[in-house]
Amino acid sequence: MTNHALPIQQSDRATILDVLRGFAILGIFIANSGGFSLYMFMEESSKNALFTASADHYTDYFLTAFIDGKFYSLFSLLFGIGFTIILDRNESSGKNPLPYFYRRVFLLALFGLAHIYLLWEGDILLLYAIIGMVLPLFRKLKDKTLIIISIALIFTPLLIDFGKVITDGKLNLAAPLTALALEADAKTGITEENFRTYLIDNTTYESVLNWCRGGIFWRYEYIVSSNRIPKVLAMFLLGLVVGRRMIYKNLESQKVLLMKLMKRGFVIGIPASLALAYFSKDEIYLPKAKGLWDTLFYAISVIPLSIAYTSSICILYMNVKWKKILSPMAAVGRMALTNYIMQTVFGIFIYYGLGLGMATKFGPALFVPIALIVYFIQIVYSNLWFQYFKYGPLEWVWRQLTYGKMLSIKK
16 A cells, blocks of 8 residues: 555546636636736726727626636636545545645645746736645535635625725735835836836846736735635635535536526626626726725626536536537646646737737737637647647646656656
8 A cells, every 4th residue: 555645547537627627717818818918007098099999898898797707716616626636535545635735735836936927927826826725724614614604705805895995095905015016116127107018118038027026016916905815715615515515526416506506696697797897997996985896796796607607517518519519628627737827928929029019909809819719729739739648748747746756748
């Protein structure tokens, strides 16, 4: 008998989880394209001057309502499910899964640090690793308790933002990060006047590194000020519940539950998401009291709609024709880490001055189709890759470092 933790073999994988990861990767890249294209940094007058402006207005509204937040929430849910798989596989064999889990999460943090310091400030991997460290604390709790904690976490941002209102903005947990970000930018010459075009005007890799030096602090300033941490942890815990019940193992037996989740998710999520899009465009922000509408509708829109999307994909996957359509996404999901990093490479090449320099030349009416084209390319090369190899390239490195031994990558 070996005392080493057991890896998940391909024969043990639930393909629907890979399909969902692949689906999440698509939505994440569409959402992140607003950052890669620098559209999110543009002034309103500059946006209105774009040749895509008339279509951008409607596309941006659609993205806010139906894309933003929904897919990282799905990815967070899958992270929680993955944790239960690690627990179940190793505990059923009499092994302690925690050393393996913590090595895996520590290595994910290193990937995240490399990503955020060397390529792009919008990284999510480091945040997942940091929050993931606390997941084992919840593993003994009952499902009902986990659900209650998740709901409380989902509405925690409303409490925090209410504190900002009653203190007239003096409650600012992100203030130290803002100071660090400004200090880093001052050293690299990034200012209020040039930051919107910095990555277009400068065509060297050094400019990307300079941007990332302050970018990591700006990123976590945004994560803290937007209350992202309790939201992600809430989805991790819901993932624990889904993983324990193994809903993904036999979808047919869970069809009634999935239909119920889908219907309720859409009934709650769609009206709330439309309201979120409306209030997010009114240019009224905290600490003004009316800014709380953004927080409220985010809380009651993102999670229900994310769950509705997840349930919909599962229901479609049970249909033979739709299974054939969705199955190619599984290869993208099997190498989700590689494809997530590759999306950054594509984004830098397409939009930064280091590459084609297409940033700020158009808005979401065009960067969304470009994201879909990139995703189609990822489907093609991911499926070709798995004809010859067992793991994605970064997944292979991740596994070897986790187990501390060489693993064969070829089939």
